Amino acid sequence: MSWVTKYEMQDTRNEFYEEVVIAGFGGQGVMLAGKLLAHTAMKRGLEVTYMPSYGAEVRGGTANCMVIIAKNKIASPLVSRPDSLIIMNKASLSKFASRLKAGGLLIFNSSLIDGEPQLPDTIEILAVPADDIALELGNLKAANMVALGAYLQKRGLFGSDAAADSLVDILAKRHHRTLPVNTKALHRGAEYVVSRS
Amino acid sequence: MxxxxxxxxxxxxxxxxxxxxxxxxxxxxxxxxxxxxxxxxxxxxxxxxxxxxxxxxxxxxxxxxxxxxxxxxxxxxxxxxxxxxxxxxxxxxxxxxxxxxxxxxxxxxxxxxxxxxxxxxxxxxxxxxxxxxxxxxxxxxxxxxxxxxxxxxxxxxxxxxxxxxxxxxxxxxxxxxxxxxxxxxxxDWALTGATGREQNxxxxxxxxxxxxxxxxxxxxxxxxxxxxxEVLCEQYEVDDAEIVVVAYGIAARIVRPAVNKARQAGIKAGWIRPITLWPFPTEQISRAADQMRIFLTVEMSNGQMVEDVKLAVAGKAAVLLYGRPGGGVPTVDEILERIKQLTLPAKR
CATH class of the missing domain: 3.40.50.970 (Thiamin diphosphate (ThDP)-binding fold, Pyr/PP domains)
Structure with missing residues (x-):
């Protein structure tokens, strides 16, 4: 039937397949960061899915989204064992850290989370003072972009400039005056990773 | 979007x-x-x-x-x-x-x-x-x-x-x-004003x-x-399968990687995805039931479609359910585990 999406048998073990969870509290822009990541990957010809937690979240409670980026068609859009975690607050760290795949990557907002999380040795941990960097840029709300920029630099999927180019598609028009600060924040996140390595 | x-x-x-x-x-x-x-x-x-x-x-x-x-x-x-x-x-x-x-x-x-x-x-x-x-x-x-x-x-x-x-x-x-x-x-049955025609x-x-x-x-x-x-249905690797997982909608998406992993583990698994739930793909499932032993229905409920699968299979094979009710969503690993439980003991 012509309208049915066809899925071929795929051995995804050797093909590029990255599952990401971005989590924080409501208002930290984790949904926006996830949409921007998915949209940028889509524009670069990759397969993507984006799944937000929806509705039942309370203000100040945890919000999260799941993004999958792959070379081939993606079957399940749900992530139970992420390859990468971008964690913006403490509550999300305790909720998601144990789900990371062995060999996974944890990026966390060290402005709001004290100390180094205790995780297995195989997991690479990167502390990014996302709130502090965003404040230096004059807008705390850009902390999500700092963390995303750091993630992109670390994983090397594509540069922070590619994500910055997609901002205009994802940000609602009424927020377009924040394009410059969000763009800067993406680059500063990437630069932070470079300065640490 | x-x-x-x-x-x-x-x-x-x-x-x-x-x-x-x-x-x-x-x-x-x-x-x-x-x-x-x-x-x-x-x-x-x-x-x-x-x-x-x-x-x-x-x-x-x-x-x-x-x-x-x-x-x-x-x-x-x-x-x-x-x-x-x-x-x-x-x-x-x-x-x-x-x-x-x-x-x-x-x-x-x-x-x-x-x-x-x-x-x-x-x-x-x-x-x-x-x-x-x-x-x-x-x-x-x-x-x-x-x-x-x-x-x-x-x-x-x-x-x-x-x-x-x-x-x-x-x-x-x-x-x-x-x-x-x-x-x-x-x-021609619609109520469009009965000027110059019989009333509808x-x-x-x-x-x-x-x-x-x-x-x-x-x-x-x-x-x-x-x-x-008008039956619409998609199936995958059913011909040689010893176990076929039946699921629709989002559950069928979660079934796919589970079936692929089962194949990689040497289990002959396949899946059938009804696209029309009514009319149900009764014939397709009945045909598959002629060759295999086990159907596993995966649903985000306590088992509803499983009854239609049973009607289609009509006793020719075992029909089992893995269901997660009340907003529960099955994971790939849970489904894979169920497939293994149902198939591996028979091989020993």
């Missing part, structure tokens, strides 16, 4: 004339999108005072020959059942979208597949059916809308699009298709002796015709 928005835009492209609806999570993006786009297109958008009003507005608009739809989520669809029965009796085309959430009662807003019985058995009173389409991706949320409207018009009946909270909320890249699909009969009557009340019985035989003949001609 999220699934709800993709579905809404596809409905507009498919020639939707009038949308009626009342908000409920997790489908609010549909009325929100329609409230902006329908007036832009010079078409009708009404936020009704209730679901009951919405379905009866659909009845009225459809009776005039227009393409009409409503959308809701489980509790709201329950409220519409009277209207759905009347639509069936009056043989009016309608498209009803149910973005399912956890039940019973107000339940929760998590994704669910627990309205399968309600959708495929008619739902309201009387002997009737509704064609039920089960998309499994954002692309299919869009693609099933032109099909739903065409089927509704062709057979003069309700088509239900049965999605769930995940499909409504998730985003995937899609391509919107503008092709027109089917050649449809003229709506739209009704579901048949009081004459045997009138209602004959009306039901006519409906039944239509339903048999649909069962023969």
């Amino acid at each position: 999220c699934g709800n928005e993709a579905l809404a835009e596809a409905a507009i492209i498919a020639g939707l004339d009038a949308y009626f609806g009342y908000p409920i999570t997790p489908q609010n993006e549909i009325p929100a999108y329609m409230s902006r786009r329908m007036p832009e297109e010079g078409r009708v958008f009404v936020q009704s005072e209730s679901e009951l009003a919405a379905i009866n507005m659909v009845f009225g608009a459809s009776a005039t020959g227009k393409r009409a739809m409503t959308s809701s989520s489980s509790p709201g669809i329950s409220l519409m059942q009277e209207g759905l029965s009347y639509l069936a009796g009056a043989e009016l085309p309608a498209v009803v979208v149910n973005v399912m959430r956890g039940g019973p009662g107000l339940g929760n807003i998590a994704p669910s597949q627990a309205d399968y019985f309600q959708a495929t058995r008619g739902g309201g009173h009387g002997d009737y059916r509704t064609i039920t389409l089960a998309p499994a991706s954002v692309q299919e949320m869009a693609d099933c809308m032109p099909l739903a409207f065409d089927l509704a018009d062709q057979y003069r009946m309700t088509v239900i699009v049965l999605a769930d909270g995940i499909l409504g909320q998730m985003m995937e890249p899609i391509v919107l298709d503008k092709k027109k699909r089917r050649k449809l009969p003229a709506k 009557i739209v009704r579901s009340l048949w009081l004459g002796e045997t009138a209602l019985e004959n009306h039901n035989y006519k409906l039944q003949a239509k339903y048999e015709n649909i069962q023969k001609n």
Whole structure:
């Protein structure tokens, strides 16, 4: 039937397949960061899915989204064992850290989370003072972009400039005056990773 | 675009004339999108005072020959059942979208597949059916809308699009298709003003002796015709399989990696995904049952479609269920574990 999406048998073990969870509290822009990541990957010809937690979240409670980026068609859009975690607050760290795949990557907002999380040795941990960097840029709300920029630099999927180019598609028009600060924040996140390595 | 928005835009492209609806999570993006786009297109958008009003507005608009739809989520669809029965009796085309959430009662807003019985058995009173389409991706949320409207018009009946909270909320890249699909009969039954022609009557009340019985035989003949001609179903690696997993909608997406992993582990597994839940792919499943021992049905409920699988298998093979009710979503590992449990002991 012509309208049915066809899925071929795929051995995804050797093909590029990255599952990401971005989590924080409501208002930290984790949904926006996830949409921007998915949209940028889509524009670069990759397969993507984006799944937000929806509705039942309370203000100040945890919000999260799941993004999958792959070379081939993606079957399940749900992530139970992420390859990468971008964690913006403490509550999300305790909720998601144990789900990371062995060999996974944890990026966390060290402005709001004290100390180094205790995780297995195989997991690479990167502390990014996302709130502090965003404040230096004059807008705390850009902390999500700092963390995303750091993630992109670390994983090397594509540069922070590619994500910055997609901002205009994802940000609602009424927020377009924040394009410059969000763009800067993406680059500063990437630069932070470079300065640490 | 999220699934709800993709579905809404596809409905507009498919020639939707009038949308009626009342908000409920997790489908609010549909009325929100329609409230902006329908007036832009010079078409009708009404936020009704209730679901009951919405379905009866659909009845009225459809009776005039227009393409009409409503959308809701489980509790709201329950409220519409009277209207759905009347639509069936009056043989009016309608498209009803149910973005399912956890039940019973107000339940929760998590994704669910627990309205399968309600959708495929008619739902309201009387002997009737509704064609039920089960998309499994954002692309299919869009693609099933032109099909739903065409089927509704062709057979003069309700088509239900049965999605769930995940499909409504998730985003995937899609391509919107503008092709027109089917050649449809003229709506010469519609109430368009009886100038220069006999009057048309739209009704579901048949009081004459045997009138209602004959009306039901006519409906039944239509339903048999649909069962023969409109089944849609996708299958994968079924021919040599010792176990076939049957799942629809988002559950079928989660089944795919589980079946692939089972194959990699040396288990001959396959899957069947019904796309039309009514008419159900009874023949396809019956044929598969001639060659294999085990069917595993995976559903986000305590087991509803599993009954149709059992009817199709008719005792020729074992039919088991892995269900997660009340908003629970099965994981790939859970399904894989179940496949292993069911197949590996027999090999020793």
